[in-house]
Amino acid sequence: MAIFLLIIILILCLIIFVQYKTNKMRSKNLKQIQRKLHDITSNSTNEKVLLFTDDKELIALVNELNQLLDVNLNALANYKKSEQSIKKMISNISHDLKTPLTVVLGYIEMIQLDSEMNEEERSLILSKVHKKTIEVIDLIHKFFDLAKLEAEDKHISMTRVHMNEICRKNILDYYDVLTAKGFTVHIEIPDSPIYALGNLEVLDRILNNLISNAIQHGKDGRTIGLSLRNEEELVYVDIWDRGKGINELYKDRVFERMYTLEDSRNKFYQGSGLGLTITKRLVEKLGGSIQLSSIPYEKTVFSFTLKRMTY
Numbered sequence: 001m002a003i004f005l006l007i008i009i010l011i012l013c014l015i016i017f018v019q020y021k022t023n024k025m026r027s028k029n030l031k032q033i034q035r036k037l038h039d040i041t042s043n044s045t046n047e048k049v050l051l052f053t054d055d056k057e058l059i060a061l062v063n064e065l066n067q068l069l070d071v072n073l074n075a076l077a078n079y080k081k082s083e084q085s086i087k088k089m090i091s092n093i094s095h096d097l098k099t100p101l102t103v104v105l106g107y108i109e110m111i112q113l114d115s116e117m118n119e120e121e122r123s124l125i126l127s128k129v130h131k132k133t134i135e136v137i138d139l140i141h142k143f144f145d146l147a148k149l150e151a152e153d154k155h156i157s158m159t160r161v162h163m164n165e166i167c168r169k170n171i172l173d174y175y176d177v178l179t180a181k182g183f184t185v186h187i188e189i190p191d192s193p194i195y196a197l198g199n200l201e202v203l204d205r206i207l208n209n210l211i212s213n214a215i216q217h218g219k220d221g222r223t224i225g226l227s228l229r230n231e232e233e234l235v236y237v238d239i240w241d242r243g244k245g246i247n248e249l250y251k252d253r254v255f256e257r258m259y260t261l262e263d264s265r266n267k268f269y270q271g272s273g274l275g276l277t278i279t280k281r282l283v284e285k286l287g288g289s290i291q292l293s294s295i296p297y298e299k300t301v302f303s304f305t306l307k308r309m310t311y
Helices: 003-043 055-114 119-151 165-175 176-178 200-217 275-285
Strands: 161-162 183-189 197-198 223-230 234-241 290-296 299-309
Touching: 003 055, 003 176, 055 119, 119 275, 161 165, 161 200, 165 176, 165 200, 165 223, 165 234, 176 183, 200 223, 200 234, 200 275, 200 299, 234 275, 275 290
Parallel strands: 183 223
Antiparallel strands: 161 197, 197 299, 223 234, 234 299, 290 299
């Protein structure tokens, strides 16, 4: 009996010793992890926590910590990118506001300084002031629209939309203006109804933006077109022109916030840099996507897709 008790005591002592050594090693490893985490967070490095151990719980902990560090690193990179984008946007907005306001100021000074200016000249200058003022107001509206879209505080109700009707309505709204300017208009809208998941008001704005963009920047080609088509699950709307187009180097960037093309052929393609950005955000709000393909003076196509509805 005494031997049996002795064996039990020895086993218990061994267990206690092993537990002590295990806890001591785990405590040492935890301190190592803590020091490494402190170094990584203090110095904002992209290092990972490395630990050589057979402890499965610690291995799982280190893996989770490294995943968290990856998430934090991505968040930091996105924050820096967003901060740079905001700085660039503010700079561009300041420039875009300053330019027309400087012109307005110049016109007003002309009126003030020339006391002998006749009524016709005064009226002409005032009409130019009015036009520039409208440009400023339009830019401010676009800026706030984009801010609302990116803040995601505006709910968009989704419903079944008759795409044939809305596409036909929007292109025909411009038809008289286009023909008066000498444009050839190509409309390819099938007779059979095509339905998509969307929002009438938002789609009106998307189509209006893209058609206006094609008119403004495709005027050299004097041709504009709209086509509607569908596949099994998607609906495609193409707005195209035969104007100056967009260089291959820039076409992936025309949807960027406040980005403008400034080479000799594409100078200020997007104007204030907000119109196409807003269009892209609106398409994405509807669960769709938008793409651009361009061969200068042959065909430039803005194509957006939406989810097709068959019921």
